[in-house]
Each structure stands twice: as structure tokens, then as C-alpha cells.
Amino acid sequence: MEKQVSIxxxxxxxxxxxxxxxxxxxxxxISNIQAVSLLPGMSIEEFYKAADRVILPLKGEIVxxxxxxxxxxxxxxxxxQQKYNVRILCGMNLPMLIDLVNxxxxxxxxxxxxxxxxxxxxxxxxxxxxxxxxxxxxxxEVKIRWQKLN
Numbered sequence: 001m002e003k004q005v006s007i008x009x010x011x012x013x014x015x016x017x018x019x020x021x022x023x024x025x026x027x028x029x030i031s032n033i034q035a036v037s038l039l040p041g042m043s044i045e046e047f048y049k050a051a052d053r054v055i056l057p058l059k060g061e062i063v064x065x066x067x068x069x070x071x072x073x074x075x076x077x078x079x080x081q082q083k084y085n086v087r088i089l090c091g092m093n094l095p096m097l098i099d100l101v102n103x104x105x106x107x108x109x110x111x112x113x114x115x116x117x118x119x120x121x122x123x124x125x126x127x128x129x130x131x132x133x134x135x136x137x138x139x140x141e142v143k144i145r146w147q148k149l150n
Contacts, residue, residue, distance in 0.1 A: 004060030095126030
């Protein structure tokens with residue numbers, strides 16, 4: 001039987017909601033995911049309570065993604081780790097979220113340590129500077145395609 005893994009995103013602003021929407025645009029609807037947003041004027045206590053309300057009813061494994069190590073969402077995640085058995089990953093990005101969701105959905109991991117390790121690797125390798133853009137070659141290809149269309 002497949003293990004249930006829930007994803008909770010704790011973040012500044014509405015980043016988590018938008019990250020989920022962007023991932024869903026690419027891979028389709030995602031189940032077992034929720035974002036809790038730290039909004040301007042919200043106290044750490046209010047944010048903690050909001051996150052706690054989301055995590056309390058969850059069953060199975062829980063992965064918390066945060067936007068920034070050392071920020072309030074990360075600190076709240078670490079406080080929640082004292083109460084719940086959760087895994088925390090900081091510095092979330094879109095490749096990381098997509099890999100996490102796909103790996104969970106496909107059951108492509110033996111245990112949580114393997115899942116977390118794979119997702120961390122994806123997050124890190126998803127950040128790089130691409131080679132210089134070769135405008136002349138690209139422009140030539142676009143012109144050829146345009147001519148074929150017309």
C-alpha cells in the first residue's frame with residue numbers, strides 16, 4: 001500500500017499559492033498540498049496557529065517546504081517539528097515542488113530519506129546559468145519556420 005505524503009508550504013506573502021498554481025499549470029492538479037501565507041501585519045503566533053490548523057488533521061508523512069531558511073515561515077516550521085513528525089526543506093523552487101509531487105505520485109522512493117535526498121538534489125541542480133544565447137542561429141531558425149508557415 002502506498003504511503004500518504006502531504007505537502008505544506010509555509011511562506012512569505014502568497015508565494016506558496018502561486019508556486020502551487022504554477023506547478024499545476026505544468027503537471028495538472030495536485031492533491032495533498034496546502035500553502036499557509038505569512039501576510040503583512042500577521043504575528044508569528046497567528047502564523048503558527050494557521051499552520052498548526054493545516055497540519056493537525058493530516059495523516060501519514062508530512063513535508064514542509066519553506067521559502068527562506070531563518071525566516072519566520074522556517075522558524076514556525078521548526079517549532080511545528082517539535083509537535084509533529086515533519087520533514088522541512090528550505091529554499092523551495094518550482095523544479096523541487098514538481099519533482100516532489102511526481103515522485104510521491106509515482107511512489108518512486110523507498111523511504112522518506114531517499115525522497116528528501118532526491119528532491120534536494122533536484123532543487124540544487126535546477127539552479128544554473130544557461131550558456132550564452134546564440135541569437136543569430138535562433139533568428140535564422142525562426143525565419144525558416146516562418147517561411148514554411150507562409
